[in-house]
Amino acid sequence: MRLQTLYTLKFFNPANYYFPTRNDISYTCNLPVGSISTSLANCLRPLSSAERIGVEANILATGITAFQLPMVASPGAIANASVVTLMINIIPPTPPPIYQVSGRIFIDRFAWNDVASSANTGFAINITVYDKTGAYIGAASTNMDGKYALSLLRGETYKIVFQIPDTHISTGTATTFFAFESAIYNIGIIQKANTGKTLRNFDPVSFAVSCFVVGSRSGPNADLPAMVSISANAVGNGYDASGSKFVTKLSKHFQVGAVSGIVYEPTSRNLYASALWKYNADFGPAGPCGIYMIDYLELDGSGANSIYADLSIIFGDNNYCGPQKSHNFTDRYQEAAMNMAGKMSFGGMTTDYRFLYVANLYRREINVIPLFETPNAANVRSIPVPNPGCADARDWRIFAVTFDHGALYVGGVCSGEFGGAQSMGTYVLRSSESKWQIVVSFPLTFARGCTNYDGGKCDPAEWSPWRAGLTQQPQLSGIYFNTKGRMILSFRNRIGDNAKGINPALDMLILCLDITGNWVLEYNGKCGKVAGYTQSRFGPGGGHFFNTELIGTHQYASSLFTAHAGSNDLIVSSGYDYVDYYTGSLRWFNASTGQVVKGFQVYNSGAGVGGFDKTFDKANGLGDIAPIYPASAINQCGLFYTGRVWNDTNGNGIQDAGEMGISNVKVIMGSPHPSTCITDQNGYFTFSGKSSSPHAVYITINELARRLTGPYKLSPKSECDADVTAFGYQTSLTSPAFGGYYFNKFLFGITWK
Template identity: 25%
Template structure:
């Protein structure tokens, strides 16, 4: 009996089209790398919100063979050009050295596939600490002199979108400048005097630090207390009352001088007067990862690093006391206060107070950067005379700062002022630095107090806002006191004011008269892309209006220094008594955690090497599933095989540091004729979002396991390659013969089955079905178990070209 079967198997090669059609002419590959502060993937340049280019990013183009063909570095505006000589296919890779810089959300990813004539090949990058939603709550503090133990609001919040440019009713009415009521987070009796505040966006805690503010007094925790309150940033409501979180003095055992009682109605003393700016706490700042809170201890001139997890002391950094910073070579006169944290680095500011020499010419301001926390190495990054661009002071007529003094010596009366600087706050707009200088006298006296028998009926204090431009060559900052055009060119367009020197942020005072030209309180806030927010005295002055003896927030344009809008927090009354003094503390935007996004591409690996080559197309319309725990989300690939899951949009369940997986089911039409390509062909196994860029990461079953990053740590390197199942041609035959042509009952018969493959390819998975005929009984076979006598299936397995296998089956005739 002959039984010949010829089996042939084939699959189509290739699918999809090239990503971009070829034009008749070519141009270089070009685009922009930008800092995407709001994580929308778009380079925003609006009036109230503006993003900027990212300098120093390396961009490389690789051809279809994997050879590097061009390289460039993004310029100061983020633009770049790759010099390409043809319009062929290229893989473009973006890379950077800064560990704090992450792939942006929604924008072009760090690996893109384009033609050699492509433009607008953009890439979004971000520091997660810069992210903020469109309209966050902005928190601040304000003081209630002489009325300490009250329910008056002390820690409050208002929307960033609040504020007006003109009064809606009478110019002198508070309601004319307050378009929405502030939300109270903490009261005077719960907190006392507060300056420094910091926001933990990971745990939704707002921290607030005690301050020595004469005639206001400390809160229940005293001079070394850091408070915290939990807030719902969605609606700006306080989840809990303020709690005494960590006390530097009683919990950490640190020296914090000052009078613990310091009641608001205490009488004047030289000792209390002189403690301002020297005792208790100054500015506070939180690290980019929200794990550390840095507190400026004015007493010991140290910055204390505290764990936000348990309140323990992690480190102590001595502020650099370098005599060369002060003209009189006095380290005693160095008075630190302001802090900032930018791109993984801590910045701390101070002034030379000239309190020993009593010579205003000895005043200086400077900022240090902590470059190595382990060795506690600091680098001075800017140093300047704060009085060079000082404007006219209302009532006093002064255009300079005064040396710090230890006692009040002036006569009483209205609008008393003696301007002496504290470098109270540091912020950044892009790479440029913004400095807040606070008038110390505004924290030493208050309206209505009696000093040495004389009543102070009004206070006139003036802070300042200065800027310093970044010098990338030296990694330092050039202050506008040294270069009037350091942070802008408004002087060139004729907007100089006051003493003729002018300032970049010229909108921090009256724009139509030679008075009230310095109205700020040294408290600043900038979140990614936003305009500068400062606290100001009578903050409607820049708009030609006034609510007498009031205070609030003033918005200034980071592009030209102009005033944008104002919001009034308070006006003079029997309970505030702030007059035109320092009535407010720090400002802080309550930003959400940055989104977490994962993706990126499913592609056809034409050459089957497991690496994404420039000419290998993506596969669209493939269903991709993200699973974290028991929750899942599914989306289809598009735009060249791309897929992206974000916990802000289509995968809200994905949490930071959570174990997740990406899966792709095999039975999908776009994947017909394809199978998973080689996994981890480049030898990188960890799915690292920075280094694991080009290979396929999936197992043979289409699964990638990974751990989601921290907030804003996006992973755009989860790629899956598919190769074509090759065409297989075989010629498999089966021959069956018996050793007897005739047999009677009881005879033994041996069947011989021969399976052969004439090629040209190897046959795999060969199986033969051969049921025994009726009238015989199986006795044995030599298949070693490969033959099933019940089903009659002989599992042959693999047959090489020109190879054969033989099976003998012994039966008896019934």
Template identity: 25%
Template sequence: MWGLAFQKESNKLVSAAFVKRHAGLGPLGIDGLYISDYKTQTTGNYFKLSNIDPAISAGTDPHAGLDKDMLVANYDSETYKWIGKTGLGGIDFSEDGSILYVVNVFEKKLYEFPVGIPASVPTKYNRYDIPTPTGADSRPFALKFYKGKIYVGVTCTNESIAPDTTGMKGIVYEMTPQDFGGGNNSFDELGFKKVLEIPFTYKKGESFTGTPFSSHWYPWKSDYFSTPFQNQIGADTVGTRLYPQPWLTDIEFDDHDNMLLGIKDRTADQIGNRNYIPDPIFTSSSLIRTQGVGDLLVAGPCGPDGTYILENNASVCGGPATGGKDNNQGPGGGEFYFQDDMLLHQETSLGGIAVLKGSNEVITNMVDPIYFWTNGVRMYDNTSGQGVGMIEILPSNKTVASFGKSASLGDIELLMQCGNPPIEIGNRIWIDSNNNGFQDPGESGLEGVTLDLYEGNTKVGTTISGIYGQYYFNDSNVPEGLKANTAYQIRITGSQTRLTSYALTKISDNSDILTDNDAVASNGSYIVNLVTGNKGENNHSFDIGFICDLKPAAGARSNAVCLNTSIELTSSGGDKYAWTGPDNFSSFEQNPVINNATNAKSGTYSVTVYALNASGSNLFSNSGFDSSNDDFSSDYTFTGDNNPETDLTVNGKFSIIKLPNNEFVPSGVKDHTTQTSSGYVLLANGATNGNSRVWYKTIPVKPNSRYRFAFSVLNTSISGTP
């Protein structure tokens, strides 16, 4: 088995037959589908494509000579060349669970089966021709249904021109399904659009450490004896055959619509483990195995016209590179998911992936998660590319039955017993104070705005934004609930009273979809166009920004301010400021800001400006005591300069001291006029009689004028007596 598809509505898993050498097919053969009931833990036959009228061919079972004992080696020679060319590939359900899609590898066609809920055996189908850009060398397999579109992965194998790798690549095509109609319709490949190319000429990590040959992809080869393997003999005399062949086998999408790609090594399904070479005459007793590991890649939705761009040197769409930058193991010289090396392998992926939306993680199958010759799964962070955990599923086993490192595990499907989980969309209406189109810290929400939700021209829900501007549409205000993968419009009527003072902000250049404005103006309304995700997938990224558009009244001395915006008060020309205003407002800031203005803040604001540093000359000619005791008076007796020990032994005397003077003046004292440790200070011995003035000067002043008087005083001591 490889292809898996889970119908959440019925909790049933569909699995598809897969052609792998040394592994027989189930009772339904090469075109069989099986169904497992998640509740009862039982599995049974579902249907064969060839049993539907008209019959569908998935090729002929190539297996022969398989022993019933899985521990017995076998040749299975014919199957070797048919790997990836016959049988079934990827399968998936439509997002409403009613249609099953199946890739027919043999016919190179996509089949669409209306199976209903719960899944029943279909009686009709539609089929689509999958593009084959390189003719016979084009091999479709990977499949994903996402947001109403089908994505099919095709590998251009270069088999017919081997060993030339020019143009060897993977291609992902996008297609919108046609209305099913009456069924049994055929559609050509014209409906498919190429959205991604993956050049398989990049250097990857070594499949087995110490084998540079295995760090490259090579054209497909279907003849064992002409394949230029790198051969190694292990300690147990079993030969290891290395020849990595790229095979695009899985497609998923993460929370940011990045496309994740599972790459399988086809050689893993051709060789097996400790099994015979594909000898057509069944005489060779040589046992072989391989180190069949693939890769995990990512592409971002940043190409023109809805296309994707493959990761480049560990970066997606020019974003921050992960720790795999420049490690020489991925496209552009580095790999985004860089912690995929374990034990003796620089690559460990087996081509199957799954994503749980909301987790920001991808899970992939792998070899050696814990120990040699084990198989399991590895989880990676979709932002950092780091590994965040691993689980061993198959314990260490080197036998024929285990398949060892020859892709022992199939695809991965998440079984979520959630029936029909609800969807919620919305988030926030905010006031874009700086009109830049995205939310900055501190910008307020806009409360009381009415929003309507439309599906086509039908209004299906209404809500009102909350105190912080938040709004949501969900089962509480959309009576029929939100549908998965459906186009909706959020509409805000511009004429509503709450918005009479506001206009829509601009569309931002900021790439952060979680904080930018998503609305556009149209015919007096503000519109957000959106498409919902899968069932249970919430999206809280739909934000709508407004700017204050209130015009000031005629003759007003300031701009008008909208409710919930900021009042910015400005003043200048002084050293200190004192503001007063409505609602007991006061502030000593020069330019205070009042956030989230309410009606109570409406009115007149006044400021008193104190010009302490007024322009003009210093009225004191000896403010720094540079001229000793000139230009001031004192009730103390001047004893002379720089002689405090002798002259200041009597109270009521003073001296002028030159700095520095650590004997009588504490270390670090500065001249307050120059703010340096050089200059002069007045040193005085306190008077015994009260009200004695150490320093005073009479100056003429102007009425109603401001003056600044600045001085510095320090208490010190001489000979320990304060």
């Protein structure tokens, strides 16, 4: 700021003077010595409107301000004709208050939508900005690394359109953003040629399966296989000459011990396996908190197996996964071991191809472990899984964990150990924006048949509360979503981890979405209107969808775990006794009919074959199943169908800047893959799907009534593409050969009447 002489005046009392008006200047003046006037207010003042009347129009033209040099407080202090110097005070203009929207547009190599990944490079695009009236404000461009920063006037809202080229699509973030405050907004994109294919569009070439080995990892069975891969073409028996060609040994007992949760990461071709507590099956070298990595390309070489993470070391807590660090292989120890089954070490494990998510049974939490950086205390985090409704919180026992449509699902049971048999039940929870939502709950009191009925005698299979005994005790071990959007639950039996030579009754149940988007358990062998295997008179509603029987002997020989097996809704499950007794077996099911397609027996503990001193016969002898996909499946991603529910304030059917999204609305994709999601704080929702298929997305009347207070109506069609139907609001489209980000299709504008 500097002072500069602008005008020199002679004082005549009173007199009018006229000066330019500018936003970046203010006026002050210097008065003769002895003057008592010291400020602009006492030197010059603007004329009032009345005083300006009669002044020549050309004097008061635009850019002119009139001032009067008034009488001073003490007459005579400034004599007529005294010289008064008017000064201009040049002030740098005050910038208007702003907020900033910045971020990065990047090539999303693995469709992770993760801007932080070092695998992702920036991508340059153009950006257009509009105000709340729809008027064009300006344009900008990202730099060559895809970064941008927009400065916007505070208090104003803007519509920002990111101009993604026709050759690319977004991998899950809206390409139109509504700004009203500072934000970081990143968009991952991928070439259309790499879309439309998820791993489930490919048939697995094989399956990694864990096999539990009896005894110490340094004992006589140390070199027996603890994990194998089974060819998708497998038939017969893995222990016969004709069937052994379908089995490849991956890990030995001394290398990994008892492991269950298995994950295949296709870009690195690595397998990951988590420790499991099982009576008389030793831990691996990392103990109960161990995660192992197996280089699938190296197969059976000793260098292929390594400890990927030991959480007890990472967190400096020897009891992080439970108090029992090793096994004592004596009968005296069995009762104590029975009490630990399902309560310590790890359960299931899954991945979003950025992190491993493993169920910590001891802490009732999900441990999240990075895949592409060395795990440490700073980057391994934990997500507690709260008791969803067990009568006694001590009865809440998690195990199952999976991902579907970008959401994390965790399943468990109310064990009844403290709350009693009538309190036993199953829960599946979904994590959304760091909050858990119950999506499935049902009691475990329905009638079950016979775990064994050989010779006409029925050994009852009813679920019993957990205890240190050999009754049938449920563990929800697997959650699987098939290609038609149905949920399949696998149930291990806890007694299979407590003893050998027994007949644990497993189970396999299916749930379908109803028109309101809620999961409904099979009833009388039917999932909705789809009938499965209905010969059994037991199960929910007196029937059973899946044929889990070994006819004439066992009614519940499957499923320990379930995995995707191929096209045409084919799944594979682990269990026992496909044909022969005392075998660990895989069964392939048609998930649309519940019928068995084929089977493969991995091992046989029978006398003269495998030996009861090596494998665990029927007693949960197999663990988790991980599909292994061909190399051509790498770097493929699904399609993202996205929309928004918003408050269409002016009712024009267009998303204008300043019109807020409506959060916490349940939106349902009804076909071809029924699923649900919840709108986020800005009203956005995203589904993944397949190309060249009709898709319908709707919001039910009941959901609208739950979330909104009326009266309201659906906006007219413009950007809003929804129709009013008998059950709610619905949008639909048929995707092109290459799908993409249909931001301007699945839109629901809500206008209040």
